[in-house]
Amino acid sequence: MCSNHANRGVVYKGPGEVAVESIAFPELSLGKRKCNHGVILRVLTTNICGSDQHMVRGRTTAPAGLVLGHEITGQIIECGDDVEFLKPGDVVSVPFNIACGRCRNCKEGNTGICLSVNPARPGAAYGYVDMGGWVGGQAEYVMVPYADFNLLKFPDSDQAMEKIRDLTLLSDIFPTGFHGCVTAGVGPGSTVYIAGAGPVGLAAAVSAQLLGAACVIVGDMIEDRLEQARSFGCETIDLRQEGEMADKLEVILGEREVDAFVDCVGFEAHACGCNHGVEAPATVLNSAMEMTRAGGQIGIPGLYVTEDPGATDDAAKQGALSMRFGLGWAKSHSFHTGQCPVMKYHRALMQSILFDKVDIAKAVNVQMISLDQAPEGYADFDGGAAKKYVIDPHGSFAA
16 A cells, blocks of 8 residues: 555664665565565664664674664554454554463563474564564564564543653653563562663663662662653662672661662673673672672663674683672572563553653654664764653754
């Protein structure tokens, strides 16, 4: 129906380089098979994610030519014949997990590890390495399969447009941060340490507050990001400074451990103090075991990979990290890893936005940019900017 439309997207060209190029207009097909359960979206907003940066830095096996982008909010322009509960004109949030809704894992709510949408391994995502080859959504138009199951329809399209800066974060970053806190056991009165003040770390900090945490501490090495965390009531620790983490926690809490720890850094972690410029991929996980009380929980939404071509040692290149796992075992810690199953949380988090219970866009410092500005946004984000870049492909929300 819409195959005559032009389309452009953000394409990974190789380590350190992305470009905006003409790409194929999406079709309702899966290879040679008609995708009757899919829809085509006019992309309203699509976010740059820290996970995208791992690929662009050359720290994964992502192939050149990959169309990037898994954080998508859009408006339906075409529906397949089997789509029953959505229609053209609906404004929807797209979970970054692609899920069939029919396999064992999907039926159990584990949509991040769907068994049907990626021949290589459980779980799939748009525009991401080893995640099924799905075309990414940092583009003007994109196809979404299993639409009735996957998509979250906003109840009022006009309201959605007004709150788009917040609602765009439902596709990944807000649920991911929230999931990290839920799996870390955050609840009323908890003390929480968030490792990393990038967008997911800031989203986790807001989520901890939403869940009732008594004190949220955020650690990072970039002052602008620490300032952003302080702007909505978090305590902060500058990890460039020397000293024991337990001593720093004691100054803030009067105690030397926290109830809950959330790793929002992942495999490109660096050492602390005078060695903060040196990569140490297991340092956050080891810190988590040291800093979390006995019986506490550790949520790990930060990305860890099976292959890291840019790692500094051969073991880390295969995803093998040197962890003091015995310490975690001795303290009866619970560890929760893996992609966030977005559908477990996105409707409730949408409600928190629509009823003004959370100001997530302000907390993560959303900055709208055009599609043509995407390469500049990637470069700025890679430099440590305390911003969450949201691409507006059609200029719908230009100031």
